[in-house]
Amino acid sequence: MGTAILLKDVTLRDSRKDVLIERGRISKIGPAGESAAWQLAGDLDMMDCSGMVAIPGFINMHTHSPMALMRGIGEDMHFHAWLDKIWKVEEHLDHEFVYWATKVACLEMIRTGTTTFNDQYWFFDSSVQAAREMGMRIATGYDVIDKGSREEAERQKEQCIGKSEAFLHRNDPGHIYELAFHAIYSVSEEMIVWTSELAEKYDVNLHIHLCETRKEVEDCKAAHGGLTPVEYLDRLGVLNPRLLAAHTLWLSPHDIELLAAHGVHCIHNINSNTKLASGYRFLYNEMRDAGINLCLGTDGCASSNNLDLLEAMKTAAIFQKAWRDDPSALPLGELMDMATVNGAKALRFDAGRLEESAVADLLLIDTDNTFFLSPGPFLANLVYSAHSDCIDSVICDGRFLMRHREIAGEREILAEARKVLAKIA
Ligand SMILES: [Zn+2]
Numbered sequence: 001m002g003t004a005i006l007l008k009d010v011t012l013r014d015s016r017k018d019v020l021i022e023r024g025r026i027s028k029i030g031p032a033g034e035s036a037a038w039q040l041a042g043d044l045d046m047m048d049c050s051g052m053v054a055i056p057g058f059i060n061m062h063t064h065s066p067m068a069l070m071r072g073i074g075e076d077m078h079f080h081a082w083l084d085k086i087w088k089v090e091e092h093l094d095h096e097f098v099y100w101a102t103k104v105a106c107l108e109m110i111r112t113g114t115t116t117f118n119d120q121y122w123f124f125d126s127s128v129q130a131a132r133e134m135g136m137r138i139a140t141g142y143d144v145i146d147k148g149s150r151e152e153a154e155r156q157k158e159q160c161i162g163k164s165e166a167f168l169h170r171n172d173p174g175h176i177y178e179l180a181f182h183a184i185y186s187v188s189e190e191m192i193v194w195t196s197e198l199a200e201k202y203d204v205n206l207h208i209h210l211c212e213t214r215k216e217v218e219d220c221k222a223a224h225g226g227l228t229p230v231e232y233l234d235r236l237g238v239l240n241p242r243l244l245a246a247h248t249l250w251l252s253p254h255d256i257e258l259l260a261a262h263g264v265h266c267i268h269n270i271n272s273n274t275k276l277a278s279g280y281r282f283l284y285n286e287m288r289d290a291g292i293n294l295c296l297g298t299d300g301c302a303s304s305n306n307l308d309l310l311e312a313m314k315t316a317a318i319f320q321k322a323w324r325d326d327p328s329a330l331p332l333g334e335l336m337d338m339a340t341v342n343g344a345k346a347l348r349f350d351a352g353r354l355e356e357s358a359v360a361d362l363l364l365i366d367t368d369n370t371f372f373l374s375p376g377p378f379l380a381n382l383v384y385s386a387h388s389d390c391i392d393s394v395i396c397d398g399r400f401l402m403r404h405r406e407i408a409g410e411r412e413i414l415a416e417a418r419k420v421l422a423k424i425a
Helices: 065-069 079-090 095-111 124-133 150-168 189-202 214-223 229-235 253-261 270-275 284-290 309-324 332-339 341-347 378-385 410-424
Strands: 004-012 015-022 025-031 044-048 052-056 058-063 114-119 137-140 175-181 205-210 243-247 265-268 294-296 362-366 391-396 399-402
Touching: 058 243, 058 265, 058 294, 058 309, 058 341, 065 095, 065 124, 065 410, 095 114, 095 124, 095 399, 095 410, 114 124, 114 341, 114 391, 124 137, 124 150, 124 175, 137 205, 150 175, 150 189, 175 189, 189 205, 205 229, 214 229, 229 253, 253 284, 265 341, 270 309, 284 294, 294 309, 294 332, 294 341, 309 332, 309 378, 332 341, 332 378
Parallel strands: 004 044, 004 052, 058 114, 114 137, 137 175, 175 205, 205 243, 243 265, 265 294
Antiparallel strands: 004 015, 015 025, 052 362, 362 391, 391 399
């Protein structure tokens, strides 16, 4: 697994440490200076980290990475008009577009501290290739969206099984295979159940959009005898701990009980929800108190319009405080968990904590700037004061993805992305 990395004199939970990373894991943590006495054999990449703070890499739990090249095509539009426009543009996309667009998304996510992302898009094989070449960990897989067409449903069933079995056999630990269905309004009842049963058979997660807009809830009630989208999915028997539900913005108390009872993971996407005016009253306290695992995402760049999870953290916290009229709402420690360890839990891998034996996904924060001068809590300075350009270096799976703000291949990716955009224009 390549060269070992020694981070010398890095601040970890308020104390200065030496941290050794080997074979993708944090293998040893000791007081700063102690590594001089460690018996270290083989290639060693040493980095002086004085003035830097290590935190876990961020996990962006809901995005559509290829939309990194679709910014600005539906500005100031209501959700359903916006979605129709997006779907029209998407008819013209291909593997080449998705590959380079995902590379652009990876550049942006690495620069802003994300090491793992949960993606949902067409041509996902090209996203997997792009993300893995960039060294990022990606969760994605076949996305079902039949829009009520029987023909399309049959075609997708066959394609979904073929692709799923090919990817499940690859056993790449950096690609967490999952299934997806877009939403209850774009997928037939038969295909919702079929996809859920397949996810159960393969024991993989199922990534969906749920209760994103008030219209989605009203339309569902009208179509299904007064059932909310969550009650409807419960009736179909598809609520379970494999379900990763993005948005969950318009929920009744009974919906929250159902989501909690079935162990569904919920993903908050505040920048997308506010920008599309879908809503902002995410029921954080109610869902947390019910025991739901709550994660954070950016959504795609066509709605949010960037992939900066640190920015999403700040917006999520200040919106909770504002609409609840309570400055203690969504405290920093819980916010950090939403952006890190809760995502790892939903994706069922061992990251989000910086301890010996944990997966070595971490960020080195440069504190040599105005934002960190005050003696206030580090997390407050990071989330409320700083911007993601304070992220100096990013390590994923024990390898540097960015080192002192340098990302390998960045110029070439931007040049190729411009060519792809010129072609589809
Ligand atoms: Zn989405």
